[in-house]
Amino acid sequence: MTSSAAAIPAIHQPAERRALWRSILIHALLIGASILMLYPLLWMLSGSVRPQDEIFGSSSLLPSSISFDGFVRGWSGLQVSFGKFFLNSLIIAVLATIGNVVGCSITAFAFARLDFRGRNFWFALMLGTLMLPYHVTLIPQYILFLQIGWVNTFLPLIVPKYLATDAFFIFLMVQFFRGIPRELDEAAMMDGCSPWRIYWKIMLPLSLPVLATAAIFSFIWTWDDFFGPLIYLNDINTYTIQLGLRSFVDSTGQSDWSGLFAMSTLSLIPVFLFFLFFQRLLIEGIATTGLKR
Amino acid sequence: MATTSIARPQAGVRPEGGGLLHRLFGRQPAGYLFLLPWLVGFLGLTLGPALASLYLSFTDYNLLESPNWVGAANYVRIATADPRFVAAMRVTLLYVVLSVPLKLVFALLVAMAFNRGLKGLPLYRAIFYLPSLLGSSVAIAVLWRQLFAGDGLVNMALWQLFGIEGPSWISNPRYSLYTLVILSVWQFGSPMIIFLAGLRQIPVDMYEAANLDGASKMRQFFKITLPLLTPVIFFNAVIQTIDAFKAFTPAFIISDGQGGPVNSTLFYTLYLYQEGFGFFRMGYASALAWILVVIIGAFTAFSFLSARYWVHYDE
Structure with a gap:
């Protein structure tokens, strides 16, 4: 610390930049993993409000229109x-x-x-x-x-x-x-x-x-x-x-x-x-x- | 204790050697009143039934006729002439051997990514924990069935991303068990939380000292993190393994209770259920239950014996 104040940033900068990249990488991985973890649950949720004919052949999460028919049919399905x-x-x-x-x-x-x-x-x-x-x-x-x-x-x-x-x-x-x-x-x-x-x-x-x-x-x-x-x-x-x-x-x-x-x-x-x-x-x-x- | 002499009659604490009550039940006989519900449950619902099932395992009891003693016939048949037992054993062991290590590796990797003062940790932790909280319900097993169906999400994604036409994973005996392994690995959240707590116990100054000595991250992981974490790894491995041996619901839902296709998801507990409650071979199912106890007991004993050689308890 005492020897040369000017030298410190020069030494630490690459390390800091590396730490920044590291943290970006970790967040990117974790966000990707989060999406993968939650996707099945969200797919189920969106499937529940999808018009019945649309579920087949769609892996996207957004239904073309929202329909609560599934809840009505399911509720008294048995x-x-x-x-x-x-x-x-x-x-x-x-x-x-x-x-x-x-x-x-x-x-x-x-x-x-x-x-x-x-x-x-x-x-x-x-x-x-x-x-x-x-x-x-x-x-x-x-x-x-x-x-x-x-x-x-x-x-x-x-x-x-x-x-x-x-x-x-x-x-x-x-x-x-x-x-x-x-x-x-x-x-x-x-x-x-x-x-x-x-x-x-x-x-x-x-x-x-x-x-x-x-x-x-x-x-x-x-x-x-x-x-x-x-x-x-x-x-x-x-x-x-x-x-x-x-x-x-x-x-x-x-x-x-x-x-x-x-x-x-x-x-x-x-x-x-x-x-x-x-x-x-x-x-x-x-x-x-x-x-x- | 000195205080007992002052205690009033209703205190429930009386000097040693008071009446017959105390000679029989000790200083605070009231303890037995508190213990009564558990005692009834223990004798009537645990110990009694356990002994009864040991007896039934030597009979041909089928719920309709009274049990006939058949000696070790059930055990002999299990050991020598029951292909479905062999299938169930194979499926269950494969499931344990695949799902437990994978689950623990994921749990540890994610916990380590978390441990470095990460921003947004509570949110990530919540997201990764959610599947393991919901995972044991029928709804998730139903969801899994639809994910890996011929026209399920997995195949849609494969088609849209890579133009691959996937098989019906759950109705193909080559893949069905692996869908259940994935389901189990997906629920790595609770071992992850336990790892996280374990990682926090490792003193930071150990890493600081290692940094000063110029030890690489890799070396720090193998020389500090992993050894100090072995008690937690041990705990997680034992708990998860015992749990994997008992798995039932997902296999039941995915295979309509059959353990199929071609016995490929015939978990041990599912087989026991079929014998006991599908065919009402209660004697035979009891023998299966006791074999499971022996297997789990042997595994646990082996783990604790082996722990001496790889688990560090020197804190």
Whole structure:
């Protein structure tokens, strides 16, 4: 710095120019990649408002005219309207999400804060279920729910969540609860607070970030779930949106693209809204916990 | 703890060795009340069913008649006389081996392009993340089916750009699996975010020191970035591999639930579904499930053992 002020620009200029070119190159690559990534989604969106005869033979994103016929045809394209499928999905997703948050947080509170015999034993077993593929419980669970008459009801998709069967969320919450200072609940306990009140009045209010993360991911996963509904829901009146879409593919085959794209687009809207409004929470959730989606 | 002696009766905390309740359940028996929902779920929906399926895997249970013990017959048939099992295994392994490394390479490359104080990062990150958030839904599988159909977007683009007439990718057994690999790679967003978080953990002064020593960017990548990132690579690889073994929805939608054409998209889970819920061979499907557990378990154990030799945990 001190030797020669005039020499500095001469030395740094090529480097700066190189950095500029580098950054232009990186942006060009990223913009190109972004277009490639989004093109299929935009194509679906534009396909949903395209006049039906135009989809074939067009890879462009701009339809010649906008038509909402696809939405109208698609909405009542099956014997039961898509409104019913949306309602079913919404009921299942909301109740399952509440169940996951309540069930897992109560369990996590016991593991993180209460001192009872056998806690470490149960905790180890809980961690063990993290690695267990759902395939091994699938068939006996199905037989069980069949025998108690729950097939073709929403119950098999909802009730297990209240029993904290999703070990991943328990683990997530235990980690978070352990980060809350113990002095808080010890002081409350000295004041005669019951464990229930500590859970309800201290832990839950202090854990809103992790509860929100768990709630959002539960909702999205339940909304997108295809396997569970496929097995348990056979009556078209109980279909979720994912099953409805699948039937729509089967019944129209390749003939009604705009109707199919219109319903596909609609089915993505709830997840997309979460993406718009809770993006930071989603990304932080993944970055800090390694959630897989 | 000293505080317990002051605790009032409703506090749920009582001195050690109080009553029978405490001798049975420990210092805070209330813990079991909180644990009750999970215990019921664990015993009734996880442990019980897992043991039941282990038992069923040694029977010929078909949902209509009561199960008959057949010994290891299901396993013997899977190992020696089931061409569809072999096909499913081949398809699934090929899918894992192709999709996981490609996905991770893309995720890492993009994360590295991001890491240098890039302008517009939040927007790019959001764009690249979106497919992996939406990707598991039926709508995206439906979209993929239309993209790679004979008259789909891919072939239109090929025709308009290069004058090439492409085949129907999804109904050609030579290509159908690769369309699913592309679908999986398209969803590189979440491993990318995890890589991004990992890259941020690497201290900047390591690169500064390397720059002073005149180390090239290439050398810095192989000597600093890659070694320090190995724990994250390991994590992503294990999670993505287990996930790839369980893939189901896209193959089901693209092949109308058949795993075709010619078993070319017969993912393991799809095969298990067909046996269990298409043909109601519940015993046989249970055996398939346990084989999957063994495969995933062996893979995970192998990963953790191998980690000793290539994952750096020295921080």
